[in-house]
Amino acid sequence: MTQDTSTRTHCPYCALQCAMHLQPGDDGTLTARPADFPTNRGGLCRKGWTSAEVLTVPDRLTRPLMRKDRNADLVEVDWDTALDHIAERLLTLRAESGPDTVSVFGSGGLTNEKSYTLGKFARLALGTSQIDYNGRFCMSSAAAGSVKAFGLDRGMPFPLTDVGTSEVVLLAGANPAETMPPMMGHLSAPTLIVIDPRRSATAQAALAGGGMHLAPRPGTDLALALGLLHAAHIGGHTDHDYVAARTTDFDRAWEHAAAWWPEHTEQVTGVPATQIRAAADLLGRAAAHRSAYILTGRGTEQHSKGTDTVSAWINLALALGLPGRQGSGYGCITGQGNGQGGREHGQKADQLPGYRKIDDPAARAHVAGVWGVDPDTLPGPGRSAFELLDALGDGGGPRAMLLFGSNPAVSAPDADHVRARIASLDFLVAADFVLSETAAMADVVLPTTQWAEESGTMTNLEGRILRRNRATAPPEGVRTDLEILSALATRLGQPAQRFPTDPDTVLAELGRASSGGAADYSGATPQRLDDGEALYWPVRAGSAPTPRLFLDSFAHPDGRARFQAVEHRPPAEDTDPDYPxxxxxxxxxxxxxxxxxxxxxxxxxxxxxxxxxxxxxxxxxxxxxxxxxxxxxxxxxxxxxxxxxxxxxxxxxxxxxxxxxxxxxxxxxxxxxxxxxxxxxxxxxxxxxxxxxxxxx
Known part of the structure; x- marks a missing residue:
């Protein structure tokens, strides 16, 4: 009998976090093959199948790189030289201009342990308020809309497997057939209504399965959501008992939707009124059976009115009586691998671990107690991601930045402008595994381990905490982000024990810091994870996890969900003869x-x-x-x-x-x-x- 030497872990890419086995070959390289797991059900997409090849790309960095001055080339140096230089420059800049002259930019791809430590490092070792992350470009509108409506943000407040048992699923601005192909297995039985300006692969699948594709003009999703609410309400699909018992402010929301009869909505969105009524009826009939879901993605959220647009989709879901009932609901399809966990534990400019607000005195006192510092020493809220990038260097903001797992020279909006801001920094440090477009601009580049070379936890699109297991040793000379942050923290004057490098030790501290918070991980222990328990947060110490939120009440003090009074407004810019x-x-x-x-x-x-x-x-x-x-x-x-x-x-x-x-x-x-x-x-x-x-x- 051949011994199985493979390691079970999860894919490094999207928030579906497909399970896989990594099998070592005779030459030491790994091969990925799918493993059975509720989200991917034994499938992988093209990216997942080839994911192990990223570990051995020819330009993989294995030694720190440093410039002698801004005009010099990057050359290899040893770790002590690189870390000493970083600490010296940061201390000098901080002495000259104060702690907020140094900034930190993180990632929704970092593990929970890294995300937590990065936020702690920024606020304790650097003393800066200037930290945010690329997840601001991903989930922030859906998070804000969910907090307004439900009092809590967990992308999907139910397991993905629930969706596959429903009659109808409306997908607004999501294209899982291309972005998360294994998810389509959960969408094969329901009839799909796809909202997308383009005939995406998901829209094609919807039409092939007898569903619908509504193609609004870009920037008019909010108007379409108002029009669907109007058609659903006039069509008799509002669940009045649910609205009366479990929500507030329907009348205020209806005041705005009342004007959006389908013919008016057609004039603004380009979606025919007949399609709007048909979609509302299809969704409404399924809702009457408590068998419908509304799911949103980046297409409907990445707008200058994204929060209001999400609120409009949630209003529709609430009117139909979907959230907080098993078999139906509203959810957001998280994008990045740890887009959910990455925003819960301190990378965002306004947050502390456990989804606590950084300007809440009780939250500051709790987290400061875990960290062993005076709450008054913690900085307050900083700039959001683009505002931080826009302020860099000669933009009048931070003069230095430490970058972990992100590539804003490509991923940020108005990228030419962002590259100019980055180039104007006095000092840039990037921790990466290759010279990404942003890392190539850095003064120091630190080579980091990759997903299969380290352990840690991720939180997938359902709010389920997952164990990522180390499958192979990293190349010689490469360090983990936890090791890098610990080494820098001690050079900046922090006690070594404050920044542990063992992921399980960090997870235990994260549990204490998040305990009692909205995103409580205090019961997410290595033992429970290794035993395969499905740990959906909140998972409090000694308590069962919470796969389905809101079944009894919503997270507002009165237990009710809030309708939001939202109105359509045009995009931030429109066409003209020069830009038609x-x-x-x-x-x-x-x-x-x-x-x-x-x-x-x-x-x-x-x-x-x-x-x-x-x-x-x-x-x-x-x-x-x-x-x-x-x-x-x-x-x-x-x-x-x-x-x-x-x-x-x-x-x-x-x-x-x-x-x-x-x-x-x-x-x-x-x-x-x-x-x-x-x-x-x-x-x-x-x-x-x-x-x-x-x-x-």
Missing amino acids: LLATTGRLMGHYQSGAQTRRVDELTAAEPDAYVEVHPDTAARAGLAHGQWARLTSRRGHTRARVRLTPTARLDTVFVPFHYAGEQAANNLTNPALDPTSRMPEFKVAAVRLEPDPAP
Whole structure:
């Protein structure tokens, strides 16, 4: 009998966190194969199958790199030289300009232990309020909308397996057929209603299964949600008993939705009134059987009115009586691998561990007690992600930044401007495994371990805490982020025991720091995780986990959910004769985030080597473009190059570009940094552009 030497763990990419086995070969390299788990049910997407190849890419960093001065090249140095230099520069800058002159930028891909330690490091070792993370660009609008409505944000407040048993699922701005292919197994039985400006793979699947695709003009999702609420209410689908018993403020929300009869909604969104009524009836009939879900994704959330848009979808769900009932509900499809856990434990500018608010005196006292410091020494709230990037260097804000697991030179909106802000820093440190586009700009680059070379926990899209197991040793000379933060903290004057490097020790402390908070992890012990227990938070010490939230009451003091009075407003910018088209962005099946990982995997780059612009043939013809030709897209902020991909189902007024590419192919050269007033989410999904043949060879 052959001994199984594989390690069971979870995929490094999206928040589905598919289970997999990593099998070592004779040459020491790992091969990924799927494992059975509720979210992926024994499946993997193309990225998951090839995930182990990222560990051995040719340009993997194994020694620290440092510049002697800003104009010099990066050269290899030893760890002590690099860490000593970082500490000296940070101490000097802090002495000159105060603690907020140093900033930290984290990631929704870091483990819970890293996220927690990064927030603790910023506030104790650096004393800075200037910390945020790239998850601000992912889940912030949905989180803000959920907190307003329910008093608590957990992306999906129910297991994903529940969704597969329902009759109807409405997907607003989500394309799991490409972004999370194994999730489609849970969506094969329900009838799908897909809200998306483009005929995505998910929209095609909906139509093939007898469902619906509603294609609104980009930036009008809020109007469409109001129109669907109007049609559902007038059509007799409102659950009046539920609304009376479990919610407040329906009348205020209805005052706004009352004006959005389907014909009016059609004029604004372009979605036919007949489709709006049919979708409301389809969803309403399933809701009457307590067998319907509304799920939102980035397409409907990444707007300067993203929080209000999410609130409008939640209003629809509440009117139909979906949330807080088994078999139905509202949820958000989290994007990044630890997008949920990453925002719960201190990376966000306004939060402390356990989803506590940093300006809450009781929260500060609790966390300071765990950390062994005076609460008055903790800084207050800082800038949100784009506002932090916008203020860097000669923008009048921090003069230094420490970057962990993020690539904002590609992923941030108005990327040309962000790159200029980063370049103006006095000092930039990046911890990464390759020279990403941002790491290549750094003064010091620290080589870090990757997902299969370390252990820790992640929290998936359902709020389930998962164990990531180490499957192989890292290359010689590479350190974990926990080791890097500990070494820097001691050089900055912190006691060594305050920053442990063992993930299980950090998890235990995280449990104490989060205990009693909204996201309570105090019962998430290594033993329970290793035993395979399904630990959905809140999971308090000595208590059972909570797979389904809100069944008895919502998290507001009176136990009721809140309708929100929201109104449609136009996007932050519109078209004009110079910029006659709307560009929207999104993901591809074969790539992930800024592409720093996936663009280094041969199979994935061979499948999608270049950025493309998806455009209707008539729109392309008016611009003098043919299929496969290089085009230039220009917005009021910058331009990008992409190959033309003719798509007869595309809207005539809309083009689509994926955001995984860098340099002149970076979609975020176009995007608008206009911010949602509540979530501080930038408007990634609507940019006015012009399309023309690319003048470059």
